[in-house]
Amino acid sequence: MELRPILSTLRRHKVTAWLLILEMALTCAIVCNAVFLIGQRLQRMNLPSGIAEHELVQITLGHIGKNPDAKAQTETDLAALRQIAGVQQAGVVEELPFSRGASSNSGLMLDPRQQQPTVTVSQYMGQNILPTLGVRLVAGRDFGPDEYVDLDTATAALQSGDTKGLPQTEIVARALAERLWPGKDPLGQTTYVGKGIPLRVIGVVASLARPNMLNMGPQYSVVWPIHMTQADGASYVLRCAPQDRAAVLKAAVAKLKQLDPNRVVLVKRTYDEARRDYFANDRAMAGILIGVIVVLLIVTALGIVGLASFWVAQRRRTIGVRRALGATRSDILRYFQTENFLLATFGIVLGMVLAYGINLFLMLHYELPRLPAVYFPVGAIVLWLIGQLAVLGPALRAAAVPPVVATRSV
């Protein structure tokens, strides 16, 4: 295919050609970045939590008025909950991975004299956490019963400065261990919190995600042997077979109300619901982005159809002359296809530069990584395809112009 006649024709329609190139470039740049943003959201939504997600239900209670004996009541509740048919494990947890609600976070140091903490972690506290959540221990051991301290004892110890009432050990997530002690055995290592309170690592779990603040490291979490009760804002978490969850949740709520009617159920949900709720905004945003991409591509395609139709109508006579001089239908068809391919290529080149610029802007204002190079060819192929599809109709109409047009006066 000879390119020179196409280029010289385009030069005579400079403004229109540039507008088409600009439109394709803008579309290409926006689509590249939007697809990238969708990828980021999907990646976030698919982050591993490290727990037995489909086997958990959560119940949070609020007591009416002060509860003088929350500790004993928690034990009674737990014993009763374990009796419910289908319940495999029952525990108390203050927070769950990727969920709204309470969360406790602390700065962790490797040296007690450090000015700034090395990492900010989320700490899991409660009772029977690892077996209930189904977190897999890969090294070391779980806490023994004598290692636990009560939250109020620990708080009092913190204020008096007496280290006796404080926990001495902790379990860390593997990702955190690799961040703190790369290439070393984390067991037996010590981290410091607050004004230098030491905690020795006795166990490592394969994975345990934090509830929120994911930009601080989604897997930077620890488990502390601190007992919490429902009065401290912790929830009951029950583990059961996935198909039993609805029945277990119903039975558990009825049981708890029967044990003490003087409380209100604040939260009752399966963990799947909690996770879905946490990522609801990401899902909505991904949906909006997909919608924008689709509409944008349709608008661009229609724009190409519109302009190409005009060009075809404008050049009817020229096409007729070419046909009369021996050009075949497929020559005409290919002419318009090549023309569009050329315009799309210019648009794509310009679009890539723009896409990169938009990405730099987004990196500056939002927490986004650099656009990976793989998005560029994807954007190019999409634009070429859209261009070819859009121009096909007008090009076929052009190819259908009979040679006799050349002999007719207008």
Add this chain to the structure above:
Amino acid sequence: MFGYYLDLALRSLRRNKALTALMVLAIALGIGASMTTLTVLHVLSGDPLPGRSSTLYYPQIDPRDSRGYLPGKTQPMDQVSWIDGMNLLHAKQADRQALMTGGNVAVQPDDTTLDPFYAAARYTTAGFFPMFGVPFQYGHAWGATEDAAHARVAVISSQLNDKLFGGRDSTGKALRLSGAMFRIVGVAGSWNPNPHFYDLNRKSYNENEGVFVPLSTSQDMGMPHDGGVDCWGNGGGGNTPDHNAPCVWLQFWVQLDSPAKAAAYKAFLVHYSEQQQALGRFGRPPNVRLRDVMQWLDYNQVVPDDVRLQTWLALGFLLVCQVNTVGLMLAKFLRRAGELGVRRALGASRRAVFVQLLVESGVVGIVGGAGGLLLSFIGLWLVRRQPASYAALAHLDPSMLFATFLLALGASLLAGLLPAWRACQVAPALQLKSH
């Protein structure tokens, strides 16, 4: 003349319906998407208390120890501790002041058909109501005497009053909150500032507090705190910190009626910090800020990132639609070069042809704007169905309605400018000759 141009424009637009529809659709889509996101942005970044917000300030001080302090870089804490809050409150250096925090209380209706439920609550000192201009449907706020007496009084929202008392005047009635009896002294009128500027630790938008009780009373009753707790040193433990714990969990707001008073108050905060440092309570030099409501919202970047991203996306989309329309109009106008040539040859000035073509693009703009408005209504309806907490607030107000039409007209006139200018450059003789 305008009527004639309008007639010409309509004729021309009718001649090629598909193309006209395409241009109108492109403008409508661009306008619809932009107005939807701009409306959300407008609603979310609005002034929560118009007319009042410029005299309301949020004092911030820095009571932490020296660990991690970078002079000039470290921002002071976002809330105050119990001790500092009480000190600042009792200093009474501002025109009005209030110390407050959020929580949840169990409401036990006397009406046995209603189960006990939890309501969002605000534990505050009496200055809250006059300072923020809370309107009252029935009754009135409590005063400093009730604060000092740890009185069991409550103000409830009109929504809670509707739910519990069917909207009737409930002042003087008893209300059982978290197991204790309270007397209702007032029912607030419709008051729901958005963003929820005075405490951003809970939801930033659409946070409806049902119950207001004196801060002193809430502490006596052990009502649970709900919101942000930030500790330093060996502070920590639970969501309701001890009053002596090195933790911040309360908000302190002041009203300062003139800039001079604000400057004096800032000096007071510096003086207070120096005093506390000398006493050994504060471990770092004075580090204070005194932001007004809008500065405080800006500092906290209260508008969600997603909303700002969506606005950029929509504006990019509008730009593509715009370029699309320019291209289509250009093709359309140039195709009519012959007709325009005849008009020019018959004596129409270049200016007249230009105006005629602009009228045509203006018509496309107005129709596109109407379509865009319709799409914005659909868009906002879709936004309201989103899971975000601000979703329910997304409504078009008159100013945004007006802005929609202005944007549509501006966009299409802008889109018509280049094509019209190109088309009126046509040399009349050349055009006539070729036919």
